[in-house]
Amino acid sequence: KTMTTAEIRADFLHFFEEKGCKLYASSSLIPEDPSLLLANAGMNQFKEYYQGTKTMREIGATSCQKCLRTNDIDNIGDARHLSFFEMLGNFSFGGYSKADAIAWAYEFITSPEHLGLPKDRLYMTVYENDDEAIELWHSHGVEYDHISRLGEEDNFWAAGPTGPCGPCSEIYFDQGPEFEGDAPGDDGDRYLEFWNLVFTQYDRQEDGSMPDLPHRNIDTGMGLERIAAIMQHKGSNYEGDVMRSLISLGEKLSGVEYHASSDSTDKSLRILADHSRAVTFMIGDGILPSNEGRGYVLRRLLRRAVYHGRLLGIQGAFLTTYAHEVTEVLGDQYTALVENQSLIDGIISAEESRFGATLNAGENMLDAELDKLGEGATLSGEVAFKLHDTYGFPIDLTREIAEAAGHCVDMDAFDQAMTEQKERARQSANRDAWGKANNVWAALSDKLASTEFCGYDSDDVDGCKV
Ligand code: ATP
Numbered sequence: 180k181t182m183t184t185a186e187i188r189a190d191f192l193h194f195f196e197e198k199g200c201k202l203y204a205s206s207s208l209i210p211e212d213p214s215l216l217l218a219n220a221g222m223n224q225f226k227e228y229y230q231g232t233k234t235m236r237e238i239g240a241t242s243c244q245k246c247l248r249t250n251d252i253d254n255i256g257d258a259r260h261l262s263f264f265e266m267l268g269n270f271s272f273g274g275y276s277k278a279d280a281i282a283w284a285y286e287f288i289t290s291p292e293h294l295g296l297p298k299d300r301l302y303m304t305v306y307e308n309d310d311e312a313i314e315l316w317h318s319h320g321v322e323y324d325h326i327s328r329l330g331e332e333d334n335f336w337a338a339g340p341t342g343p344c345g346p347c348s349e350i351y352f353d354q355g356p357e358f359e360g361d362a363p364g365d366d367g368d369r370y371l372e373f374w375n376l377v378f379t380q381y382d383r384q385e386d387g388s389m390p391d392l393p394h395r396n397i398d399t400g401m402g403l404e405r406i407a408a409i410m411q412h413k414g415s416n417y418e419g420d421v422m423r424s425l426i427s428l429g430e431k432l433s434g435v436e437y438h439a440s441s442d443s444t445d446k447s448l449r450i451l452a453d454h455s456r457a458v459t460f461m462i463g464d465g466i467l468p469s470n471e472g473r474g475y476v477l478r479r480l481l482r483r484a485v486y487h488g489r490l491l492g493i494q495g496a497f498l499t500t501y502a503h504e505v506t507e508v509l510g511d512q513y514t515a516l517v518e519n520q521s522l523i524d525g526i527i528s529a530e531e532s533r534f535g536a537t538l539n540a541g542e543n544m545l546d547a548e549l550d551k552l553g554e555g556a557t558l559s560g561e562v563a564f565k566l567h568d569t570y571g572f573p574i575d576l577t578r579e580i581a582e583a584a585g586h587c588v589d590m591d592a593f594d595q596a597m598t599e600q601k602e603r604a605r606q607s608a609n610r611d612a613w614g615k616a617n618n619v620w621a622a623l624s625d626k627l628a629s630t631e632f633c634g635y636d637s638d639d640v641d642g643c644k645v
Pocket residue numbers: 248251259260261262263264266372373374375400401402403404405416
C-alpha cells in the first residue's frame with residue numbers, strides 16, 4: 180500500500196477524531212512555554228492539561244504539530260533526522276488509557292483501511308520495567324521476540340528539563356537486511372523508529388523530584404516524514420514526496436543529480452532541502468534573524484543553506500525559490516505560509532544578500548589561510564576569530580570549510596579570543612555613564628545567549644575534537 184504525506188496526515192487526524200479526540204491545529208514554532216526555545220513535540224501546547232491546571236471536555240486531543248529540534252541539526256546528514264518536521268500525535272489527560280492508546284496505535288498501523296503495515300516488520304520497545312506495555316502489545320498479537328526492553332535514554336521521555344515525563348514505548352519498522360543495524364534502538368537504519376507512545380505520569384520539578392501528575396496521560400508522536408517514507412517504500416526521510424520535491428528543486432537549481440554525484444553533494448542537497456523548509460516555517464511564524472535565541476537558530480540555518488547552495492554551485496540568490504516550493508507543497512495545511520509569503524520573501528532576500536557579501540570576503544581570506552597550512556595542520560584560533568570578528572563569518576562555516584580541506588580548527592584558542600573580546604567590551608563599557616547603560620545590555624545579551632543555538636555542539640566532528 181502507498182499513501183502520500185497529505186493522505187497519511189488526514190487519515191491519522193480523522194482516525195483519532197473518530198475515537199473521540201478533539202482536533203487541534205498545530206501551535207506556533209514559538210512556544211507559549213517560556214522554558215522552551217522552539218516547539219519540539221506535539222505535547223508542548225497541552226502542557227497545562229497534563230499538569231491539571233486546565234481540563235478538556237473531550238477524552239483527548241489529536242494534532243499535527245510543527246516541530247524544530249536544534250539537537251538534530253548535526254544529524255541532517257543521516258537518513259532520518261530533519262531539523263524541522265511534522266509530528267502527528269494523539270493525547271489523553273486521564274481520558275483514555277494506556278491500553279486504549281496501544282490498541283489504537285496498533286489498529287492504525289496494521290489495519291488495511293489505514294496504514295496496513297505488515298505485522299512481521301513491526302517491532303516494539305518498552306521501558307525496562309514496563310511489563311504492562313509488553314502484555315498489552317502481546318494481547319494484540321505482537322510476538323514476544325518483537326518486543327524489547329530499553330533503558331532510560333531511549334524509553335523514558337521528557338518534554339524538557341522540568342515538567343511532564345514518563346516511560347514510553349516506541350514502534351519500529353524493519354526496513355530490511357539491505358540496511359545496517361541489528362536491533363531496534365541501535366544507530367543503524369534497518370530498524371527505523373517512527374512512533375513514540377509516552378505514558379506521562381510524573382511531573383519533574385526543578386529539584387529533580389518526580390511527583391505524580393494528577394492523572395495518567397498519553398502523549399504520542401509519530402514523525403510524518405518518517406512514516407511517509409515508509410509508506411512510499413523509501414529508505415530515507417528525504418525521499419518521501421514532500422522532501423523529495425525540495426531535493427528535486429536543488430537538483431534543478433544546481434544541475435547536480437541526487438544519488439548520482441558524491442556523498443557530499445547529496446548531503447548539501449539534503450541540508451538545503453531541510454534548512455530552507457525550516458527557515459520558511461520559522462519566518463512564517465514570525466521569527467526574525469538575530470544574534471540570540473531562536474532568531475540565532477534561524478540565522479544559522481539560513482546562512483548554512485546559502486553556504487551549501489554555494490558549494491553546489493548555485494549562482495545568485497536562490498533561497499526564496501525554495502520558500503515558494505515549500506509553500507506550494509505545504510501551504511494548504513499551513514496557511515500562514517501563504518499569508519506571510521511576502522514577509523518570508525523579504526526577510527530571506529535581505530539576509531541572503533547580506534550573507535552573500537560576507538561569504539565572498541571571508542571565503543577569500545580563509546582560502547588564503549588554508550593554502551598556507553601544511554597537510555593536516557590545525558587552523559589557528561586567531562584566524563578563525565578574525566574571520567568571525569572582521570567578516571562576521573560564522574565559526575561553524577569556518578570549521579566546515581577547514582574540515583573539508585582536511586584541517587581542524589583550534590577551538591580552544593577561538594573560545595579564548597571570544598572571551599577576551601567580551602571582557603574588553605565590558606571594561607570599556609564601564610568607563611562612563613553611557614558605557615554603564617551599554618553594560619546592562621551586555622549582561623542581558625549574555626543571559627539571552629544562554630538559550631543559544633547548540634546545534635553544532637558535538638564531541639567529535641569529522642574526527643576533530645572540539
Ligand atoms: P530518534 O531516536 O530517531 O532521534 P527520538 O526518539 O528523538 O527519535 P521522539 O522524541 O521519540 O524522537 O519523537 C517522536 C517521533 O518524532 C519519532 O519517533 C520520530 O518519528 C519523529 N522524530 C523525532 N525527531 C525527528 C527528526 N529530527 N526528524 C524527523 N522526525 C523526527
